[in-house]
Each structure stands twice: as C-alpha cells, then as structure tokens.
Amino acid sequence: MALLDQFVGNIRQLSIEGKYCDLAQTLTNPNLDHLNKNIQHIDSIIATFTLPEYSMCMLAALHAIVKAPSIPDIDLYLTQFDTFIQTCSTEQVHYIPQYLCEICHVITERLRKDNRARVGVPILYRAIELLRREPGQLLSIHSDLYQLCLLCQWFEPALTYLDIDIIDIHRENGRFDVKYLLLAYYYGGMIYACVKQFDRATNFFENVITVPATATSAIVIEAYKKYVLVKLISGSIGNIQLPTFTSRNVQQAIKSLCNAQYTELFNIFNNGTLTQFDEFVNHHREQYARDRNLGLIKQTRNAFICNSIQQLTKTFLTVSLKDLANRVQLQSHNEAERYLIDMIENGQIFASINKKDGMVIFHGSPEKFDANNMLSKLQDETEKRMQAEKQLRELEKQISLSKAYIQRTQQSSPYHDRPKILN
Amino acid sequence: MDLQNIVDSSGDTNNNTSVQNSTKSSYEGNYQVNISSTNFELDTITSTYTGLIRIYRLLYVADHCLSLRNEALLASLKYIQETHFISLYKQIVDELKKQNVPLSNDFDPSWLEKTQRNYTHKLEKLDNDLRHFRTNSIKDSIRRGHDDLGDHYLDAGDFFNAVRCYVRSRDYCVTPRHIITMCMNVIKASFYMQNWPNVLSYVTKAEQAVESLESTTKSTTTPAATTSSTRNPMDVATVNSLMASDAILISRLKVYAGIAELATKRYKLAARHFLGVTFDHCSNHFQDLISPQTLVQYICLCSLAAFERPELHRLIITSPNVKQYLELEPSIRDILHKFYETSYSSCLALMSQLEPTFALDQYLAPHVCTLYYEIRHRIIITYFLPYKNACMTTMANQLNTTIDILEDELVHLIRSGKIKARIDSKNKILYVADTDQRWYAYQHALTITKQSEKITRALLLRSAIIKTNLSVRDDSIPPSNRPSNNNNNMNISRRQFSTNMIGNMIMDEGDLSDDAAMN
Numbered sequence: 001m002a003l004l005d006q007f008v009g010n011i012r013q014l015s016i017e018g019k020y021c022d023l024a025q026t027l028t029n030p031n032l033d034h035l036n037k038n039i040q041h042i043d044s045i046i047a048t049f050t051l052p053e054y055s056m057c058m059l060a061a062l063h064a065i066v067k068a069p070s071i072p073d074i075d076l077y078l079t080q081f082d083t084f085i086q087t088c089s090t091e092q093v094h095y096i097p098q099y100l101c102e103i104c105h106v107i108t109e110r111l112r113k114d115n116r117a118r119v120g121v122p123i124l125y126r127a128i129e130l131l132r133r134e135p136g137q138l139l140s141i142h143s144d145l146y147q148l149c150l151l152c153q154w155f156e157p158a159l160t161y162l163d164i165d166i167i168d169i170h171r172e173n174g175r176f177d178v179k180y181l182l183l184a185y186y187y188g189g190m191i192y193a194c195v196k197q198f199d200r201a202t203n204f205f206e207n208v209i210t211v212p213a214t215a216t217s218a219i220v221i222e223a224y225k226k227y228v229l230v231k232l233i234s235g236s237i238g239n240i241q242l243p244t245f246t247s248r249n250v251q252q253a254i255k256s257l258c259n260a261q262y263t264e265l266f267n268i269f270n271n272g273t274l275t276q277f278d279e280f281v282n283h284h285r286e287q288y289a290r291d292r293n294l295g296l297i298k299q300t301r302n303a304f305i306c307n308s309i310q311q312l313t314k315t316f317l318t319v320s321l322k323d324l325a326n327r328v329q330l331q332s333h334n335e336a337e338r339y340l341i342d343m344i345e346n347g348q349i350f351a352s353i354n355k356k357d358g359m360v361i362f363h364g365s366p367e368k369f370d371a372n373n374m375l376s377k378l379q380d381e382t383e384k385r386m387q388a389e390k391q392l393r394e395l396e397k398q399i400s401l402s403k404a405y406i407q408r409t410q411q412s413s414p415y416h417d418r419p420k421i422l423n
Numbered sequence: 424m425d426l427q428n429i430v431d432s433s434g435d436t437n438n439n440t441s442v443q444n445s446t447k448s449s450y451e452g453n454y455q456v457n458i459s460s461t462n463f464e465l466d467t468i469t470s471t472y473t474g475l476i477r478i479y480r481l482l483y484v485a486d487h488c489l490s491l492r493n494e495a496l497l498a499s500l501k502y503i504q505e506t507h508f509i510s511l512y513k514q515i516v517d518e519l520k521k522q523n524v525p526l527s528n529d530f531d532p533s534w535l536e537k538t539q540r541n542y543t544h545k546l547e548k549l550d551n552d553l554r555h556f557r558t559n560s561i562k563d564s565i566r567r568g569h570d571d572l573g574d575h576y577l578d579a580g581d582f583f584n585a586v587r588c589y590v591r592s593r594d595y596c597v598t599p600r601h602i603i604t605m606c607m608n609v610i611k612a613s614f615y616m617q618n619w620p621n622v623l624s625y626v627t628k629a630e631q632a633v634e635s636l637e638s639t640t641k642s643t644t645t646p647a648a649t650t651s652s653t654r655n656p657m658d659v660a661t662v663n664s665l666m667a668s669d670a671i672l673i674s675r676l677k678v679y680a681g682i683a684e685l686a687t688k689r690y691k692l693a694a695r696h697f698l699g700v701t702f703d704h705c706s707n708h709f710q711d712l713i714s715p716q717t718l719v720q721y722i723c724l725c726s727l728a729a730f731e732r733p734e735l736h737r738l739i740i741t742s743p744n745v746k747q748y749l750e751l752e753p754s755i756r757d758i759l760h761k762f763y764e765t766s767y768s769s770c771l772a773l774m775s776q777l778e779p780t781f782a783l784d785q786y787l788a789p790h791v792c793t794l795y796y797e798i799r800h801r802i803i804i805t806y807f808l809p810y811k812n813a814c815m816t817t818m819a820n821q822l823n824t825t826i827d828i829l830e831d832e833l834v835h836l837i838r839s840g841k842i843k844a845r846i847d848s849k850n851k852i853l854y855v856a857d858t859d860q861r862w863y864a865y866q867h868a869l870t871i872t873k874q875s876e877k878i879t880r881a882l883l884l885r886s887a888i889i890k891t892n893l894s895v896r897d898d899s900i901p902p903s904n905r906p907s908n909n910n911n912n913m914n915i916s917r918r919q920f921s922t923n924m925i926g927n928m929i930m931d932e933g934d935l936s937d938d939a940a941m942n
Contacts, residue, residue, distance in 0.1 A: 138887075167883045169891040178893040203877055207884055213895035220895065243878075245885065247895075315837040318849040327834070359849050369865035378865070381872040388879035395886055 007034040008045060008057075015054050015092075024095040027060040035064035046080070052089035056096060059084070063099040066106040074110060078123065081107070085126045097131055098175035101140045108144035117151035124148060125157045136167040140180035146187035155191050162188050167391060182208050182219040189226060193296065198234035205230060209254075210246050216253040222291065224254050228262040229296040232269055233303045240266045261287045269304060274329035277304050305330070305339055306348060313349050313362040321358045333358065450788040456488050456779045463780050465494055471714035475580075475615060478502050478511070483785040493524045500526075504534055507542045508580035542579055549575055566595035570608060577612055585612040586621075599636040603629055603672065610679050619683040626680045633669060633676075674704040678713050682786050685721065690794065694725035698738055702747040719748035720780075721787065723755045727762055728797035732805065735763060767802045771823045774798070803832060804842055807853065815851040826851060 014023040026032060035042065042065055049058040062081060071077050081103065093100060104127055111120040124145040131139055142161060149158035169176060189204030205227035209220055228240070240263055242251060254263075261284045268277050281288070281297055288297050308328040312319060319327075325336035340360060343349045350363040367374065399405055450456075468480045478499045485495035496519055503512050512535065519526065531537075553568035573588035589608040596602045606629035613621040681696030697718060705715045726739055739745050740763055749756035754777060761770035774795065781791045802822065807813055819829040833853065836842050843856045888894075 165880050165883070167887055169887050169893070171891055176891065176893070178895055181888065181893055182895070203881070207881060210881065210885065211888060211893070211895060212885075215895050215897035217895045243881070311838060315834050315846060317845045317847040317854060319846070320848060323848060357849070364859070365862065367862075369862060374865075378869060378872070381869060381876070385872045385876040385879065388876050388883065391883055392879055392886075395883065 004034045004038045004041065004045075007032065008048065011057050011060075012048075012054065015057055020056065020092060020095050023056055027056060028096060028099075035061055036067055039064060039068045051084065051087040052092070055084075055088035055092035058088065059093060059096060059099050059103075063103055066103050071106075071110065074114070078107070078119065082123050082126070085123065085130055088130075090130060093130065096173070097139075097170065098172045100127060100131060101172050101175065104141045104144050108148060111148065112151060115151075117148040118154060120148045121145065121152065121154060121157050128161065132170065134168065135164045138166045138169045138181065138184060140170075140172060140176055140184075143180045143183035143187060146184060146191060150187055150190055150194070153194070155195055158188070158191050159195070162191060178211065179217075179219070182211060182217060182223070186219050186223050186226075189223065189230070193226065193230050198230050201230045202227060202234055202236070206243065209250060210243050213247040213250050216249060220250055221253060221257055224258055225262050225291055225293060226296065228258070228265060229293060229300050232265060233296070233299050235303065235307065237266065237269045237307060260284075265300070269307065274304065274308065277301065306343055309336075309339060309343060310349055313351065316360075316362060318359050318361050321353070321360055324360055450782045450791050454487060454782070456782045458488055458490065458779050458783070460776065461779050463491075463783065465491055465498060467714075467716070469498055471716065472710055474711040475506070475508075475577075476711055476713075478506075478508070479615075480785055482515075483788075484783050487788070488783055493519075493522060496522075497524070497526075504531070504538075506580070507538055507545075507575070507578045509535065509538060509542065511580055512538075542575075545575055546572075562595045562597060566592045566601060566605075569595070570604070573608055573612070577615075580615075582612045582616040586616065586618075599632045599639070602632040603636070606632065607672070607675075610676075614679060614682070617686065619686050622679055622683040626676050626683070629676055630673070633673060637669070670701065671704045671708050674700045675709065675712065678705075678709065678718070681721065682713075685725065685786060685790060688790065688793070690725045690790075690797070691729035694722060694729055697722045697725065698742070698745065702744055705748075715748050716752050717784065719745070719752050719755050720777075720784070722748070723759055724781070724787070724791075724794045724798070727759070728794045728801065732763070735759075762798075762802075765805070767806065768821050768823055771799070771802070775823075799832065800836060800841060803829075803836060807842055807844065810853075810855070812852050812854045815846075815853055818853070 011023060011026060014020075014026065035045070038045075042061055046058065046061050048054075049061065051058060062077075062084060065071060065077060104124055107120055107123070111117050124141055128139055128141050128145060131141065145161065146158050149155055169181065185204045185208045189201045189208070192198070192201035192204060205223045208223035209227060211220070213220065231237075231240075242254075264280070268280055272280075278301075281301070285294075288294050305328055309324070312324060312327060321333040321336055321340075324340075325331075325333045328336065328339075330336045330339070337353065340349075340351065340353060344351055350365055352361050352363070353359075354361060369375070369378075465481070465484065468477060468484070472480060481495045481499040481502070485492045485499065488495075496515055500512070500515050500519070503515065516526075549568065549572045553565070553572060556564040556568045569588050569592035573585045573592070576582070576585035576588060586609055589605060589612060592605050592608075593602075596605055606625045610622050610625045610629065613619075613625065677696045677699040681693045681700075684690075684693035684696060700718060702715065705713065705718055722739070722745065726735060730738065739759060749759070754773060758770055758773045758777075761767070761773065778791065778795070782788050799822070803818075806818065806821065815826055815829060815833075819826045822829065824832075830846060830848070833842075833844070833846055837844055837846070843858070844853050845856045846853055
C-alpha cells in the first residue's frame with residue numbers, strides 16, 4: 001500500500017512538472033506495475049486524477065483496468081473512457097498511444113461478445129479522431145471501429161474514415177501489429193461490399209493480399225476469396241492476375257487453398273454457361289457456406305447474368321426476348337425481361353424492349369463525350385491521379401534525401417567518392 | 424474391349440479440353456462411325472501400310488466401326504503374328520473369342536508359346552551380347568547392341584524400354600550419322616507411345632545432325648570433284664545415293680514433326696511440315712509411316728483451317744509437289760479447289776461426305792471437329808468480308824446449314840472477335856459493326872486514369888507499410904533467424920530495441936521520421 005501511494009505520488013509529481021518523457025517511462029515500466037497489482041483500489045486512485053492535467057496517469061489507470069481479468073462494470077467503464085477521450089490532453093496521450101489502442105481492442109472484443117457493437121462506435125470514432133496526427137494516418141483502432149460498424153450495420157462512421165486513402169501508419173510505439181492493418185483493410189473491403197461500392201471493395205481486398213508477407217495469414221486467404229467474388233460482381237472479369245508485388249508465398253498459398261473454389265470462377269465467367277455456373281456453385285456450396293460467402297455468391301450469379309446479357313449487346317442489334325432468355329439460359333422470357341429492365345435502369349446497357357413482337361433492340365452508348373460535364377469529369381479524374389502522383393514524388397524525394405538511403409547506396413557502390421543518387 | 428488403352432497408351436489427356444462445339448458430336452473417346460455412305464475399305468490400309476502402324480490403324484478401325492470390326496481384328500491378328508507383340512495378340516484373341524468369331528484356318532495356336540519363348544530367348548541373347556560388348560568396350564558394338572535391343576523391344580511393343588535403349592546408345596555415337604540413327608529410333612518409338620514433345624525435340628536434334636552432315640560432306644566432296652575429274656564413278660554413285668537417302672530422311676522427319684504438331688493442335692505448323700514432304704519419298708518409302716493419300720488428307724484439312732487465301736494459293740494450288748498428291752485423291756482436290764473458288768456450298772458438302780473416313784484415321788480423328796469448325800469459320804469470315812450487310816438466309820443456304828445454327832456460329836465468331844459485326848435477329852441481317860473510335864478513346868482514357876490512380880494509391884500505402892516495417896511473418900521463428908529484407912534491416916533492429924529498452928521508446932517515432940527524411 002505504501003508502495004502504491006509512493007508510486008501515485010511520484011507520477012502526480014511528474015505530471016505537474018511536465019516531465020512527460022519520464023512519466024511515460026515510469027508508467028510503462030513493467031517493473032513498476034503498481035496499478036495492476038492494486039487493481040482493487042483503482043477506483044479511488046482514478047478519483048485523484050483530474051483531467052486534463054493528469055491525462056497520462058488516467059490513461060494508465062484505465063489501461064490497468066482492462067488488463068485485469070475482468071472489467072467489473074462495463075457501462076461505467078465506457079462512460080469513464082468516453083469522458084476521458086473527450087476531455088484529456090492530446091499531447092499527453094501521444095506519449096503512450098499504445099495504451100489507448102489496447103483499451104480500444106479490449107472494449108471491442110467485449111462489446112462484440114455482448115452483441116452491443118453499436119455502443120462502441122462513437123467512442124472509437126472519437127478515439128481515432130484524438131490519436132491520429134493527419135487524416136491519412138492508419139491506427140490499429142481503425143480495424144476495431146470497422147469491425148463494430150460491420151457488426152451493427154452502421155456504416156457511416158466507418159465510411160468517413162474509409163474514404164480517405166491511407167498514406168501513413170501510426171507506429172503506436174512499436175505496438176502496431178500487422179494484424180490490425182490486414183483487418184482494417186479486410187473489414188473496410190467488407191463494408192464497401194455491403195454498400196455496393198464493389199470497385200473500392202476490390203481495391204481494399206487487393207491491399208490485404210499485397211501486404212508483404214513471409215508467412216500466410218488466414219485474413220489474407222479470406223480476403224482473397226472475397227476479392228474474387230467482389231471483383232466478379234464489379235464486372236471486371238478480364239484477368240485475375242494479382243499485382244506483381246504480391247508476395248510469392250501468398251500466391252502459392254492462394255493457389256493451393258482457393259484455386260478450386262474461387263479462381264476457377266473466372267474461367268466459368270469467361271467461358272461458361274449459367275448452368276455450368278450453377279453446377280459449380282452447388283458443388284462447392286458447402287465451402288462457400290463455411291466461408292460465409294453465400295450472399296456474395298448470390299450477387300455473383302446476378303453479375304453473371306448481367307455479364308452474359310452485356311455480351312449479347314456486343315453481338316446483336318436486335319434479338320427476341322425468348323432467344324435472349326435461351327442464350328443466357330434463363331427460365332423464361334419474363335425473367336429475362338426483369339433483368340433487362342434492371343440493367344437498363346442502372347445504365348449498364350442501353351436498350352429498349354418492343355413488347356409487340358417481343359424484340360429487344362440494343363443501342364450504342366448515348367454518351368458521346370462531347371458535353372462539357374463529361375470532359376470536366378475526365379479532367380477531375382486526371383487531376384486526382386496527378387495528385388496521387390505528386391504524393392508519390394514527394395515520398396521518393398524524401399527517400400532519396402534520407403540519411404540511411406544515401407549511406408547504404410554509397411556503401412554498396414565501390415566508388416565512394418561518386419554517389420550514384422543525388423540527382 | 425479396350426484396345427484404345429493400348430493404342431493411346433499415353434497422352435490422351437489433352438483430348439479433354441472442351442471444344443466449343445455444340446452442333447456436332449466430337450470424335451473423341453468412344454464413338455462409332457457409320458461408313459455406309461463412303462467407299463471406305465480395309466484394303467486401303469492393308470495395301471498401303473506395313474508394320475506396326477498397319478496393325479494400329481486396323482485396330483483403330485475395329486474400335487470405331489462396327490461393320491468392319493471383325494474383319495479388321497482378323498487382319499490385324501494376321502499381321503501381328505509377324506511381330507513379337509504378345510500382349511496385344513492376347514487381347515485381340517480374347518476379343519475375337521468374346522465376339523464368337525471363328526478364327527481362320529491358318530491360325531496357329533502354338534504361336535503364343537513359340538513367340539514367347541523366342542522373345543525371351545532373343546532378349547537374353549541380345550542382353551548377353553551387350554554385356555559382352557561392354558566388357559570389351561568397343562564403342563560401335565555397344566551402340567549397335569543397344570540399337571538391337573531397342574529394335575527387339577519395339578518389335579514386342581514395349582515402347583518404353585525401346586526408347587530407353589535407344590537413348591542409351593547416344594553416349595556411344597561417334598559420327599553424325601550415328602546420331603541420326605539414334606534420333607530416328609527414338610522418334611519411331613516415341614511416336615508409337617504418342618509422346619509428342621519427345622518426338623518434336625528429337626526431330627530438331629536429327630535435323631541439326633543432318634545439317635552438320637551435309638556441310639561436312641559438301642566440304643569433302645566438292646574439292647575432290649574439282650581437283651580430280653577422273654574420280655571413281657562408283658564413289659560418285661554412293662555419294663549420290665547417300666544424298667538421296669538423306670533427302671528421304673528429311674521428308675520422314677517432316678512427317679513425324681507434322682503428326683506431332685497435329686496432335687498438339689498446332690495445325691499451321693503441321694501443315695507446313697506436311698507440305699515439305701516430297702511426293703516420291705512418301706509414295707515409295709513411307710509404307711511404315713504414312714501413305715500419300717493420308718498425307719494429302721492431313722494437308723488439306725490443316726491448311727484449309729490455318730492458311731490465308733494467298734498462302735493457300737502459293738503453297739498448295741500451284742505447288743507441283745502437292746499436285747502429285749492431289750491426283751491420287753480427287754475428292755480432296757475438289758475440296759481444295761471448291762474452297763478456293765469460293766463455292767462453299769459444294770465444298771462443305773464434299774467435306775461432310777468424307778467426314779466418316781477422316782474419323783477412322785487414328786491421328787486425324789480427335790481433331791476432325793476442331794478442324795471442320797475452323798474451316799467453317801474461315802469460310803464465314805471470307806464470305807462476309809466484302810459485305811457491309813448480309814442476308815443471313817442466303818448465307819445459311821450457301822453454307823448448307825439452317826439459320827439458327829448459323830446464328831449460333833456467328834455469335835461465337837463475333838464474341839471471339841473474328842468478325843466485327845452485329846446481328847439483327849429480327850430481320851436476319853448481319854451488319855458490319857461501326858466502331859466509334861473517338862468514343863473508345865475517351866472510354867479508354869477514363870479507365871486508364873482510374874486504374875493508374877488505383878495503382879499509385881496502392882503504391883503509397885505500400886510505401887507506408889514498408890516504412891513502418893510491417894509484414895506478415897511467422898512469430899514462432901526467433902527474430903534472429905528471420906530472413907530480413909535488407910531494405911528494412913535497420914528498422915527491424917531499431918524496433919526491437921524500442922520495445923525492449925524503455926529509454927529508447929519515445930525516441931522511436933521521431934527517430935524513424937528522421938530516418939525517412941533528413942531534416
């Protein structure tokens with residue numbers, strides 16, 4: 001007890017003096033783990049820490065609670081944590097970000113188990129806001145937030161963060177595990193798939209797959225499965241080539257684990273018929289159910305039909321509804337009509353149906369690229385792309401000016417007096 | 424019965440690739456051909472072929488044509504008695520017994536036993552000889568010993584061992600001529616095994632050997648001829664005959680290569696190889712390999728399927744060599760000419776007449792459908808070429824099909840990009856598709872920008888990942904054993920430091936950014 005008092009006094013003193021570096025060391029030192037050892041007194045200790053002056057001490061105390069085997073009153077704790085986030089000093093928290101993140105992980109896990117995901121979303125949202133240094137920075141809390149958002153099907157909070165492209169990763173004092181990166185992009189991809197932004201979902205899953213790897217992660221494999229389906233749904237059926245910078249062993253693992261059930265779908269999409277597709281899916285239904293991909297598979301079937309119809313627009317000027325249903329292997333011409341109407345409304349094809357003789361007339365695209373708005377759209381796209389390019393150049397400049405890079409390139413070159421880079 | 428298993432003892436797997444052909448039955452696996460409409464006779468096989476190939480061709484007919492089955496089996500049984508092919512013999516006899524076919528009078532019941540004895544006896548003898556040669560280590564004798572043993576295996580239908588023996592003789596080849604003999608032997612055995620890659624690789628080897636041989640003989644003979652005009656005429660004669668046999672050899676290699684290319688579905692190459700075979704050689708020397716009639720069938724189908732019109736004209740219609748072949752097979756000549764004269768209706772009619780005959784050819788049958796399909800496609804493409812729009816009813820009449828089948832074929836062709844057209848299914852008219860280049864250019868620009876942005880973004884993320892030194896790795900392996908990426912070496916060590924030593928911990932962030940940018 002005396003030790004604890006001494007410890008608390010010590011950290012209070014450090015806080016007042018503003019020696020945050022020393023304070024952080026004291027708080028994170030595993031040899032001075034007095035808070036954890038005296039968890040029964042934690043409430044009285046917390047009461048002595050006023051915010052925002054003792055933010056770091058408070059954070060350590062809160063961290064000590066989640067480190068204990070169980071949290072006595074989760075609701076009380078959540079309120080405590082929420083108030084802490086809203087009133088604490090950002091500067092102090094930045095000294096021990098890993099504590100904040102760990103608390104978030106524990107809360108997320110707890111809420112997931114209690115099936116109360118919705119409660120955690122605003123808290124995590126604010127936690128990210130608090131901790132990240134710039135909009136493009138990724139924290140391990142992102143993955144928690146996305147997970148909770150997915151669980152309660154409340155996507156707006158996640159999307160505000162997802163829509164910003166990540167250009168930096170917070171190291172969290174070396175505690176950032178690659179798992180959180182994978183999860184953030186995996187959940188992100190799933191959220192985009194839920195809100196039907198399949199292009200972006202594809203990109204997210206691709207990012208999971210291309211993370212440098214010397215071992216195979218289960219997340220990567222699951223991401224690949226969803227990647228294939230989402231890519232097919234998004235309508236880009238051309239190639240399944242993964243980016244060249246995908247790690248070799250990931251490619252091998254994918255080949256051995258997912259080729260039969262997933263990669264094969266591309267072949268069927270390109271050369272198969274609807275019956276073949278259905279047979280294939282039925283044959284592997286169990287696997288898909290186990291992977292919880294049946295919903296996506298259903299959408300894939302839809303995409304397959306749309307794709308087949310789109311193919312027909314390239315070969316026919318006019319075709320009878322019955323013939324169309326036959327070629328796509330649909331049950332009836334009524335079903336074909338339904339798909340056609342959907343596709344025409346979504347702007348996927350340009351066609352009109354003549355009810356009198358049951359003919360479908362395909363038109364060319366009405367977009368002639370001669371209106372101003374289309375040109376400005378093109379301009380916007382190009383600018384966006386140039387923006388990204390600029391960031392990349394900036395990065396390259398940073399690297400080529402970095403001490404380590406110059407040292408290393410000079411070491412490797414046999415002519416010390418002639419630095420190769422520095423152009 | 425399953426003679427097919429022996430006949431196609433290897434490499435039947437590539438037949439499984441699906442031919443996108445719904446209108447015709449494909450000639451693969453177990454099919455039966457009705458030959459009532461053709462004048463196909465077994466005599467054509469028995470009289471134009473000799474050796475193993477004759478037996479195989481007969482068996483293929485027996486497998487796929489019910490009406491000729493017994494006749495073919497009996498004939499093959501007769502020929503097989505000239506060899507040591509015991510396993511095949513047994514199978515045929517079993518099969519004949521199952522069919523309750525009376526065996527002919529000259530059937531020798533003791534043949535099996537006798538041949539078996541003969542076979543083992545000869546094998547032992549050859550083996551002994553070889554061992555003997557080996558101990559004496561006379562190179563040429565060892566080579567011959569291997570060759571003899573290989574010949575013996577080949578005679579007994581043990582192609583695998585035959586190839587092995589022939590290949591072994593390679594180490595004892597001294598002159599290019601030895602190499603050629605070795606190659607020819609390996610090719611022959613691999614050919615029966617249907618090991619096409621092997622055939623092709625040894626064909627190239629043999630061709631190289633022949634080439635080097637030619638250059639050496641030229642350099643030795645030409646100076647001799649110029650310096651002494653009074654050379655022994657006998658010498659000149661032998662040189663000439665040698666040259667002739669070399670030419671035959673080259674023709675033979677071309678046949679092997681052609682069949683191998685045909686089997687691997689490279690029809691254009693196959694056609695080119697077949698066209699290089701001189702008629703004289705084929706009609707006089709290749710009874711154990713291919714008859715000129717068969718060869719011209721191959722030439723016709725492969726070239727129609729793969730050649731452009733100018734090539735067809737240059738290489739086939741006006742070629743004096745091919746003319747000789749065509750005189751043997753007037754029906755094939757008609758097909759070629761009708762095709763070239765664009766009277767497609769009669770060309771296709773002739774082709775469908777000959778289809779059963781082709782289906783009874785061991786090497787052609789698996790490809791008949793694909794080839795026919797290719798030829799039809801070519802016809803449709805050339806037919807449509809001069810038009811801006813074409814009436815599909817007329818087209819179907821010209822091509823001997825119904826309008827529905829034609830429509831299917833057109834859809835397939837348009838989809839594979841072979842003709843640029845679109846179908847007006849209501850009025851049954853085919854229109855040339857007008858492509859709006861400007862539209863495509865803009866569309867393309869849009870997709871490219873999108874793609875490129877995506878790639879750049881991925882790159883940015885990746886550099887962030889690398890900067891943070893994250894990667895999926897197996898943590899059960901101790902960090903010292905990890906194959907660390909040399910790019911990140913420094914960061915790894917620093918990170919381990921920072922987690923272990925508290926003093927450095929706060930430094931981590933600033934330190935790394937310092938590492939990234941020197942300011």
